[in-house]
Amino acid sequence: MIEEGTLVFPGDKVATAEELLPGAGTADVNGTIVGTVMGTFMVNKKNSQAEVTPLTSTPVVLHPGDTVICEVKHVMDKLVLVDVLHVAGKHRHITGDKDAAIPVPDIAKAYVTSAKDKFKIGDMVRATVTQAGANIRLSTAGKNLGVIKSYCTQCRAELEVARDKKAELECPRCGSLEERHIAADYGEGNLDWK
Amino acid sequence: MNISSIKKDYLYRLAKQGKRPDGRATSEYRPITIERGVVNMAEGSAMVSIGNTTVLAGIKMDLGEPYPDTPNKGALSTAAELIPLASPDFESGPPRENAIELARVVDRGIRESGTINLEELCIEPGEKVWVVFIDIHILDYDGNLFDACSLAASAALLDAQIPNERFEMGENRPLPVQDPPISCTFVKYNGTIVVDPSLEEDEVAEARYTVAVDKNGDIRAMQKGLSGSFTVDEIRQSIATARQMAPTIRKILEG
């Protein structure tokens, strides 16, 4: 095993498979643990794993706790299905599955009877990832989370925050009033807020 | 499908406060750098950066027949390649209409300003002339390709030698080039007009306007693009801005 803190490149031998298991940023190639990214070698003692902490930017994979921007694809009473488009603060494509769901209890801190009252197809939503992997789950319970852009269900114009408190949003074109679970910065176009 | 609608909200909000995403004033150009003679195999070449946008223009020359309507003039051909290296939005394959428009606008500015003395490129009238190929490669796309490509093409022409040696026609000599046009591009979004658009600004632009001015400040080529519109006053104001800016850019070009 090489010394912890050593700078390694892809292909550099860091340990043997007898010494450590391959962790993040490493791989077991025929019994040799090699670094797979450029970075700093570390030993995760808890799991006896070799790890390389990357110095480079890395492919964007969704992790629990990430703030994401997504588009609403389908709304049911108990579930909102969305397409994740962007991870806040990242400027690379998202790798892997981008289909995610917001279960109704995770829409807001307050009780929500039906998701259909809070989201419509085509809404752009800021959410946090609560579960990654094969079934991505998101939550919009929080002040900065929720719809950041949406369109009038009557005439498709961009909705604005309502001037009086009769509803959350109003349509500047047809005057229709609409309900959504909106984020504090609705309409400001903040992609990388967290 | 995309997040450009969110970016648009952000740029509109800044525009209302008279601000641009990178902090520039509306009539402020990004820093320009020009590196000449970067390609050995080319007759002339130049790598131009405007901010983070980088393009490389190369000149190749060959012998060919003149166009029937200009039997005593050399020929000029300009092509731009939006290669996928420069942006995740560019695709490989034959040039799409964006690349064709770009090349034609660059070509027009150079042609109409008489930058290349095409008469001097005639070898036998009606039979044999030099054909000048300007090929522009986009390497890093951060907005304003029109000005970057125009500048790179001009700088590459100024760097070019007629390859007489390769064709066993005597010694190489400089390509007869003088006073290239200076191109200035503006985009409009949410009622604001900015010069030298960055990528974010290009993405939300509703209308685009390019004007090429010569050494005397006269207009040599224009192109209005995209589905939005300009008022007559906006065009006049943009021309005035371009004329103010052109001498500074010309100095960098003629380095």
Added chain:
Amino acid sequence: MELIKDGKRLDGRKPDELRPIKIEAGPLHRADGSCYLEWGGNKIIAAVYGPKEAIPRHIQNPTRAVINAKYNMASFSVGDRKRPGPDRRSREISKITSEALENVILTEMFPRAMIDVNIEVLDADAGTRCAGITAAAVALADAGIPMEDIPVACAAGKVGDTVVLDLMGEEDQEGQADVPLAIAPRTENILLLQMDGHLTVEEFDRALELAMNGCQQIATMQREALMKKYQSFEED
């Protein structure tokens, strides 16, 4: 033309000597990873985008990422202007480059994804496919794409009845054989091997030995280039 005189080549190199090489990691802003490479008279730029969702969908592989390398020569990079766009030669090089890179990339980490590797030859002086792979490998490392090794490539060949390393333009045109080689430098496994010309088996062994040796020298330069870009990060 006399290609070897008093044991020296046209540009003064010894038979086992590389041309000067300069590698810069990460010069492009837009790409996820990039590399600029000067190798003798070659100038190459490589950019990596991805992994990202593979489009069109029918090229997706449910178990791993697809590597999509595209080798392209600028029209002005060669003596007579080349028509823009891919020809049969560049398609073949794109294919074998994709395959060589795929060998070391941990593609199974990114099912249904695609990694685009764009290689642009801006100035050509023999050995562009090797230079392209060498630059692409640095761009992949710069993009943080997990790999078992950083591939590296270099050619050897035969000119003036002598087996030599790293053919330059005139040697490539007038020479007797050319052997481009790409390897994974840790294991010295061969990722790409081509040959055209005429070699005895003994000459081939010598060419392979020279090319291996050249690859190992260049592998050090690849690491130095990456180190240079990330030095400031390391100090923090």
